[in-house]
Amino acid sequence: MKLIDLNSDGGIGANSLYVQLGDFHLVIDSGLHPKKSGREAAPDLSPLEGVKLDLIIITHCHLDHIGSLPLLMRRYPDVPVIMTPASRILIERMLHNSVSVMTREREEKGTPDYPLFTRDEVNRGLARMYAQPTGHAKKFSGAKDEIEFILHPAGHIPGAAAVEVIHKHRRLFFTGDVLFNTQRIIPGAKFPSARFDTLVTETTRGATESTPGVTRSTEMIRLVDTINATIQRGGSVLIPVFALGRMQEIMAILHDARKFHKLVDAPIFASGLGMDIADLFDDIAKKTGTVHFTRTILKELGVRKTPRDTVAGKEPGQQGIYVVSAGMLVERTPSYTLAASLAASPKHSICFVGYCDPDTPGGHLLAARSGEPFLFEAANVKVKLRCQVERFELSGHADREELLAYAVQCNPRSIVLTHGDPPARAWFMEQLREKLPNAKVLDPVPLQSYLV
Missing domain, CATH: 3.40.50.10890 (Rossmann fold)
Incomplete structure (x- = not known):
């Protein structure tokens, strides 16, 4: 698998991953950085130059994961976008709201690039957005290669999903943003207890110690x-x-x-x-x-x-x-x-x-x-x-110990760290090297290409 983190600053921001499996090319998420403005807030799509993209998958509808999706769709006008049914209901309202926020920022701050896309562009793109129920396998064919993928409930927010990808004899798992605990409005994540060749995991709370007795x-x-x-x-x-x-x-x-x-x-x-x-x-x-x-x-x-x-x-x-x-x-x-x-x-x-x-x-x-x-x-x-x-410890993200335990259970050959600040990733790097000494643990430099 070839992987590139398109979030130019790394950390938590314009979340977007490019993945190549044989001759199949997909992008998972396309967000906006909440602390940046204009084009700088979007992922850097330059590594995709010359790539014939086959598929876009959205894990959930927070703007740091979908906020630049119309820009990616503009570059690839025929590529389908897959998400859960709940996300398909939410995404239209979220993207329209993003246009409103960007328009207001242009007026208040004079940001010349805003809005990065229009309401009409959002509306036209809806026809290419498809709902895929969780737990159902679906095959997609590229020019030469084929993948099979399954979306799994990830807790976090309604519609949030992890992505399991099967390519030939390899199994890969992308957690997305995950919460294992049940919330008042949705159940917790339900992840497969399988062994994966590669695990790509969020690390948001890696620097947050659990407090005994706090639930x-x-x-x-x-x-x-x-x-x-x-x-x-x-x-x-x-x-x-x-x-x-x-x-x-x-x-x-x-x-x-x-x-x-x-x-x-x-x-x-x-x-x-x-x-x-x-x-x-x-x-x-x-x-x-x-x-x-x-x-x-x-x-x-x-x-x-x-x-x-x-x-x-x-x-x-x-x-x-x-x-x-x-x-x-x-x-x-x-x-x-x-x-x-x-x-x-x-x-x-x-x-x-x-x-x-x-x-x-x-x-x-x-x-x-x-x-x-x-x-x-x-x-x-x-x-x-x-x-x-x-x-109050009511985060929508899993505790670091839970994610670590899941990684150990999966026993992957390689692990990629995403969606976390440097101290959070450093904790996971140290713990995973200790718990899974035979696994290759990678904290990818943004925009650099890796074979995983």
């Missing part, structure tokens, strides 16, 4: 307790979330807590893309049965639209629980504005419930100390950090 259940209880204490002292709670998956998971947790009279009576605010996706989850639940989330949850919670009059640096006019994006407090998002409004008062709380890049405003806030000055640069607001800032 998903105990963290959900702690989150609800933190919300209750904050509201009872007169404060508001901000829960920054990713619009796809994380917002709906948190709403389901709050719904369960309220149903069993464990959650304080306070208004819940949300709006934007996450609410639209809730409608799509309702559709997915009815059509596929793979999601345990309906609009009834939001109705019974009495979720209100986030007030539009929130001003950075000024406390919000309504006390409540704010479940809003972006999950990492990216500048000029509702969560960023609300964080700048709550940070100065000890009565408020900011609760992080997912992965937070250390270089984002959310990462900076988690690293800051109480009482220190904190600058919300994009809002031109500087405060002394007094609010309660908490991180």
Whole structure:
């Protein structure tokens, strides 16, 4: 197998892998880097020059995995794109939203390349996007060679899939983004217990140590307790979330807590893309049965639209629980504005419930100390950090020990590390060399070609 990481910065960003098996050529995912703008945010497709691509596979619909898909499809106008049925329902809304965000950034920041593609281009591309149910083998033929592939449920978010590929007598497995634990809205990953020749694994939480006694259940209880204490002292709670998956998971947790009279009576605010996706989850639940989330949850919670009059640096006019994006407090998002409004008062709380890049405003806030000055640069607001800032281990990614155990179980001849920052990959490299001394472990340099 020939493999090239097309994410020019490596790490977690414009996720995209080019894979050649004999004379069969495929690309897995085509994302956008969340911290970059313009063409620099997209994968570098120059290694594909002269390649006759046969197939594109999408693992899931987060923008760091699909955000540049129309660019790849533009270069290869006849190549089919395969994904799960749930992802096929989600992808249209996600890509249209990306056009809206890029158009707004062009107006606000003057980014000349934006939007990288248009709504019409998204609409035209939908005819080439096909749903493939998980657990069903499908064969695809290239000019000379043929592959067989199977999508496997990967947890993480609705529609997320790992990819098993069989070429001649070789078996390869790409985990994609994976969570083995069951969430409120979807089951955990169901991976095959087979031996693979090559394993390509995500490494997101490789630098995160597990805390003894901390489970998903105990963290959900702690989150609800933190919300209750904050509201009872007169404060508001901000829960920054990713619009796809994380917002709906948190709403389901709050719904369960309220149903069993464990959650304080306070208004819940949300709006934007996450609410639209809730409608799509309702559709997915009815059509596929793979999601345990309906609009009834939001109705019974009495979720209100986030007030539009929130001003950075000024406390919000309504006390409540704010479940809003972006999950990492990216500048000029509702969560960023609300964080700048709550940070100065000890009565408020900011609760992080997912992965937070250390270089984002959310990462900076988690690293800051109480009482220190904190600058919300994009809002031109500087405060002394007094609010309660908490991180809850409710990540959509598997613990490193679980992924390590799966790698050992697969006993592959070679292992490729992806989707992780350098410290995370370094942990996996060290552990895999110890646990699987006969395996070739590769942390690929972006844009370099490897025979695996």
